[in-house]
Amino acid sequence: MKAWIAWIFRDLFPPVALFGLVLIAWDVAVWWFAIPPFLLPRPMQILGTFHEEDSRLVWATLVTGQGALGGFGLSLAVGITLGLIFSQSRIIRQSCYPYAIFLQTVPIVAIAPLVVTWFGTGFFSVLLVSFIISLFPIITNATAGLMAVDPGLIDLFRINRATRWQTLFKLRFPNSIPHLVTGAKTSAGLAVVGAIVGEFFVGYGSGQAGLGNLILQTMNQMKTDLLFASVIASASLGVAIFGLVNALGGTLLKRWQQYDANDPLF
Amino acid sequence: MHADAFLSFQEVELAFEPGKPAVRDLNLAIESGEILSLVGPSGCGKSTLLRMIAGLERPTAGHLQLDGKSPGARNASLRIGYVFQEPHLLPWRTVRDNIRLPLELQGVSYEEQQAEVDQVLDLIELSPADGDKFPRMLSGGMRMRVSLARALVTRPQVLLMDEPFAALDDVIRQQLNEEVLRIWKEKELTTLFVTHHVPEAVFLSQRVLVMSPGPGTIVESIEIPFRYPRKWELRSTQEFAELTGTVGNVLRENAS
Numbered sequence: 001m002k003a004w005i006a007w008i009f010r011d012l013f014p015p016v017a018l019f020g021l022v023l024i025a026w027d028v029a030v031w032w033f034a035i036p037p038f039l040l041p042r043p044m045q046i047l048g049t050f051h052e053e054d055s056r057l058v059w060a061t062l063v064t065g066q067g068a069l070g071g072f073g074l075s076l077a078v079g080i081t082l083g084l085i086f087s088q089s090r091i092i093r094q095s096c097y098p099y100a101i102f103l104q105t106v107p108i109v110a111i112a113p114l115v116v117t118w119f120g121t122g123f124f125s126v127l128l129v130s131f132i133i134s135l136f137p138i139i140t141n142a143t144a145g146l147m148a149v150d151p152g153l154i155d156l157f158r159i160n161r162a163t164r165w166q167t168l169f170k171l172r173f174p175n176s177i178p179h180l181v182t183g184a185k186t187s188a189g190l191a192v193v194g195a196i197v198g199e200f201f202v203g204y205g206s207g208q209a210g211l212g213n214l215i216l217q218t219m220n221q222m223k224t225d226l227l228f229a230s231v232i233a234s235a236s237l238g239v240a241i242f243g244l245v246n247a248l249g250g251t252l253l254k255r256w257q258q259y260d261a262n263d264p265l266f
Numbered sequence: 267m268h269a270d271a272f273l274s275f276q277e278v279e280l281a282f283e284p285g286k287p288a289v290r291d292l293n294l295a296i297e298s299g300e301i302l303s304l305v306g307p308s309g310c311g312k313s314t315l316l317r318m319i320a321g322l323e324r325p326t327a328g329h330l331q332l333d334g335k336s337p338g339a340r341n342a343s344l345r346i347g348y349v350f351q352e353p354h355l356l357p358w359r360t361v362r363d364n365i366r367l368p369l370e371l372q373g374v375s376y377e378e379q380q381a382e383v384d385q386v387l388d389l390i391e392l393s394p395a396d397g398d399k400f401p402r403m404l405s406g407g408m409r410m411r412v413s414l415a416r417a418l419v420t421r422p423q424v425l426l427m428d429e430p431f432a433a434l435d436d437v438i439r440q441q442l443n444e445e446v447l448r449i450w451k452e453k454e455l456t457t458l459f460v461t462h463h464v465p466e467a468v469f470l471s472q473r474v475l476v477m478s479p480g481p482g483t484i485v486e487s488i489e490i491p492f493r494y495p496r497k498w499e500l501r502s503t504q505e506f507a508e509l510t511g512t513v514g515n516v517l518r519e520n521a522s
Contacts, residue, residue: 255358
């Protein structure tokens with residue numbers, strides 16, 4: 001109980017208080033400098049927008065969430081499969097893996113217009129952009145995890161005449177899980193970015209009604225209060241998806257925790 | 267004469283690079299049920315010798331036979347228990363699941379795996395409750411016991427131990443040495459033990475083989491006449507000290 005109270009005062013209170021101060025300063029500044037609302041709306045106005053436009057915002061968040069989760073799921077499936085293939089063939093790994101690393105460092109966002117050109121202005125293009133942007137951290141981390149196996153464990157499997165498949169699925173794959181969780185965390189955040197960028201390029205005349213479309217539309221219409229609300233909804237979606245992956249990963253990793261004599265479970 | 271032995275090396279050589287043998291002129295005959303130790307400075311090829319028996323490395327020259335077969339051959343059907351320097355347990359598996367891994371890889375039925383694990387847990391004096399723990403919850407000595415249990419679960423024809431207790435403190439090391447002797451006696455298990463700790467080698471073995479480096483070869487085989495069962499007290503006798511000294515001297519003379 002005491003620790004709980006201490007936590008509120010020491011860890012929760014300072015950032016919350018700072019947030020409150022920033023809101024007050026913002027509100028005062030808008031009033032003091034007479035900033036027009038299409039440039040910077042007041043905090044209370046944005047809150048009011050949330051209330052008025054709640055169904056539209058929730059819907060847009062769900063649409064974008066679908067694109068992001070779809071893209072992320074596809075990245076996991078494809079990335080892990082490619083990692084498994086890379087781990088099994090030196091030739092394929094040596095010819096393809098450099099590109100996976102290279103593509104991770106280039107702004108892959110640039111190909112979003114191409115995707116829209118080829119696949120049209122529908123949900124599929126959004127999902128595809130999200131997928132392409134979130135794919136590479138999964139490939140590189142899965143491959144690294146599948147390859148970084150303790151040579152002693154490989155010896156153990158060889159002594160017991162393990163088949164290639166047994167070594168892959170009973171040793172290499174489980175060994176790659178911690179790496180994969182790291183990759184998934186990066187990838188989940190990128191998937192949200194990808195979905196919103198995809199929606200930008202798909203455009204708001206397309207019938208897509210995600211956060212990206214809403215941001216684009218409100219920007220053009222100078223509805224800055226709704227633009228702010230959309231940006232905040234985007235941020236919340238990103239945090240929610242990252243939080244979900246982080247929590248799932250943490251639960252999964254409990255089993256993978258390395259030896260630790262000071263472990264409280266001991 | 268060598269070829270009939272249970273485990274025989276004849277002029278065995280292994281070169282990782284052509285013309286630079288890591289070990290050479292290895293001649294050795296070990297009878298079934300013997301326990302012996304290999305001592306020598308680090309880098310002299312003790313581990314390489316074990317790895318060849320396990321089929322992890324192939325000799326580049328000479329003949330190596332275990333129970334009439336050549337280790338490492340795809341159809342050799344040899345059962346080898348190998349205990350590494352590190353416990354090498356899979357952190358995502360419980361103790362039981364770690365121990366049954368070799369049987370699982372061999373396609374033994376699940377029920378049979380469990381029965382064998384029960385037996386080996388009993389043999390190694392681990393409680394069933396320990397079986398459900400994860401390796402991270404165990405002390406260093408316990409992990410090594412689990413590693414030993416995993417090596418024994420296949421009922422191996424030969425037990426190879428590569429400096430298994432080097433990281434443990436003296437008391438636990440001595441306990442585990444006595445454990446190894448108890449299991450060796452009970453199972454009449456041919457055992458090869460690599461160590462750089464001379465008293466450990468003398469305590470365990472019927473014979474101590476001394477290796478010299480560059481390229482590694484066996485320079486001397488020293489008989490250890492003490493009767494089994496050997497207990498802790500043996501280590502404080504004068505005879506023990508004298509033999510340890512002898513082995514130590516041979517080791518020093520061939521060190522460089």
